[in-house]
Amino acid sequence: MSAVDKFVQILADNRAGKGTGIYSICSAQATVLEASMLQAKQDGSILLIESTSNQVDQFGGYTGMKPADFVAYVHGIAEKTGYNPDDILLGGDHLGPNAWQSENAGPAMAKALELVQEYVKAGYQKIHLDASMFCADDEGDRHLPLADEIVASRAAAMAKVAEETHQEFCAGQPAPVYVIGTEVPIPGGAQEEEETVTPTTPADALKTIEVTRAAFEAAGLSEAWNRVCGVVVQPGVEFGDDQVFHYNREAAQGLSESIMQQERFVYEAHSTDYQSETGLAKLVEDHYCILKVGPWLTFGYREALFALAMIEEEMLAPRGIETSKLRETLDAVMLAEPDYWKKYYPGDSAEQAYKRKYSFSDRSRYYWPNETIQAAIGTLVSNLKETSISLSLLSQYMPNQYNAVSEGAIANEVDQILLHRTQDVIGIYARACRMRQK
Secondary structure, three states: OOHHHHHHHHHHHHHOOOOOOEEEEOOOOHHHHHHHHHHHHHHOOOEEEEEEOOOEOOOOOOOOEOHHHHHHHHHHHHHHHOOOHHHEEEEEEEEOOHHHOOOOHHHHHHHHHHHHHHHHHHOOOEEEEOOOOOOOOOOOOOOOOOOHHHHHHHHHHHHHHHHHHHHHHOOOOOOOEEEEEOOOOOOOOOHHHOOOOOOOOHHHHHHHHHHHHHHHHHOOOHHHHOOEEEEEEOOOOEEOOOOEEOOOOOOOHHHHHHHOOOOOOEEEEOOOOOOOHHHHHHHHHOOOOEEEEOHHHHHHHHHHHHHHHHHHHHHHHHHOOOOOOHHHHHHHHHHHOHHHOHHHOOOOHHHHHHHHHHOOOOHHHHHOOOHHHHHHHHHHHHHHHHOOOOHHHHHHHOHHHHHHHHOOOOOOOHHHHHHHHHHHHHHHHHHHOOOOOO
16 A cells, blocks of 8 residues: 555544544654654654745755755655655645745746646655745735635646646656645734634635635546545644644634535644644544644754753863854854844844744754754764763753663664654654554
8 A cells, every 4th residue: 555545544544533643744854854764663654744835846945955856865864764765655835836925926826836746746745735825916905815716726727737747757656635725824913912823714614625626627627636635724723932822622623523524624734833742632533633743843853952962061061072062053153144033033132042042933943954053963973972971961851861771762872862852752743643553
């Protein structure tokens, strides 16, 4: 059974009341991807890995990778970990004109169609069609959503290209499955100032389905419509710099119940980072069973590096050994190159300094590839390989990893400790989705 077939079966089992779901790894960070493959290998499960339209595109995106490059990169990590690449389902997230909103709709959509073509040609099989954003010449109030009919017709145009590309280049592979809709809040909304995040209304979710169905049928895509399996909605979960909006089952109950009136559909939930394991399990049970996770993964990776840097300082600085100064190096680079965080972290200099290190938004994730930061990580790893990590300090700063070392689950080695701490987060999702094969 292919990864696509297994994915579809997970969704069908969810609708049958089995409480199954799947998490989506939305990260290109190598340690995160390796840890996710180790988790999936332990669980005997497939692994859904997605890249976003601004992260990976036909021009390289902010990672410098085109779709085919990202596929090769992921498969290289699979080879390293011994994970079967056939069990990896690759997804494209928010594919559409998002990166070209400043252009008129004609050229922006031409690039979006090329984007979808390159994703499908490279072997991506889960495609999120999202044309919900205004282009430069689109008419209408920017504080209101773009008209559903325009969004749906553009989604259908992208699906048509995906279908044609699959037939031409990937005919021997399973056909793509599609997700529609978006959770992006209305620009200028006041959600950050409220105590809760309002879930999508059942009526809005139904309208997304019906209008998009009509657009697919008008484009001659009735067969492809049968492979549209998910709708992105807002179930009422979100996070800010130092705040998490936790899932409220009662507030989203109507939305949860309404999807069961539709054939085959489930919900896809974005921004599920930092939810409790109980909350994630409830989301899955309530048919929000495709769980996107991104910043929490690199946040966990950052926590691991900071903890190891603290251990390094405690162990080596008193002995006069030069330490990595990783935390200071990261902050210096972020200050010198503020583009990835400046507009996201308001406040005075003290508030911004705190957010650069500890914000749940984790804008520091964009800086790990930096050569200066990589050199500091190299020094940290080298120092902790040359000197045995103190178990008492490991207990102080990384108690879960201390327990894992004590039980013989991992060796007292920096690489395994870093992976194990990153995998802590992924394990929460794996359990909430009931991924482990019995």
